[in-house]
Amino acid sequence: MAKQLTQEQHDAIAWMAQPKRGGKTYDELAEIIGVHRSTLFEWKKNPVFEAELKRQMVRNSQDKLPELIDSLSTIAIRDGNAAMAKLALQINGLLTDKVEVETKDDGSRDLDALMQRLSTIKRVKSDEAD
Numbered sequence: 001m002a003k004q005l006t007q008e009q010h011d012a013i014a015w016m017a018q019p020k021r022g023g024k025t026y027d028e029l030a031e032i033i034g035v036h037r038s039t040l041f042e043w044k045k046n047p048v049f050e051a052e053l054k055r056q057m058v059r060n061s062q063d064k065l066p067e068l069i070d071s072l073s074t075i076a077i078r079d080g081n082a083a084m085a086k087l088a089l090q091i092n093g094l095l096t097d098k099v100e101v102e103t104k105d106d107g108s109r110d111l112d113a114l115m116q117r118l119s120t121i122k123r124v125k126s127d128e129a130d
Contacts, residue, residue, distance in 0.1 A: 003048050008033050012040060013049070017056035 005013075011033050015022050021029060030037040043049045069091055076085035089095035 005049060005052060008035055009043055009049055010052075012043060013053050013056050016040075016053055017060050 012029065012035075015024060015029050015032070024032070026037050026040055030040055033040075044053075069088075072084055072088035072091070075081055076088055086095060
């Protein structure tokens with residue numbers, strides 16, 4: 001069972017998940033929460049704390065996601081940014097990672113012969129399963 005976070009840790013997460021920590025320094029956050037500054041950095045090393053912090057950042061930014069995705073194509077075109085164009089296409093399912101398959105032969109085999117061989121293998125496997 002995962003260790004539960006304290007109320008102070010949840011308070012820290014609420015601040016730290018905001019852009020620029022809600023405009024607060026770590027010293028100011030520590031004072032608001034009632035802990036030492038070094039405690040905040042220790043909490044950030046805790047995997048449970050870090051996971052909840054990331055979840056809160058996602059929750060905080062979900063309402064901005066449609067605008068972000070919409071802006072990708074504009075940025076890609078305006079700036080000629082290939083990485084942004086690739087990301088926009090991937091998000092919309094128009095681009096997938098390229099998969100290359102190496103063959104052990106010299107490529108001279110006939111496609112029909114390969115299809116027949118695959119059919120035979122499938123039939124044998126099916127017979128073995130029965």
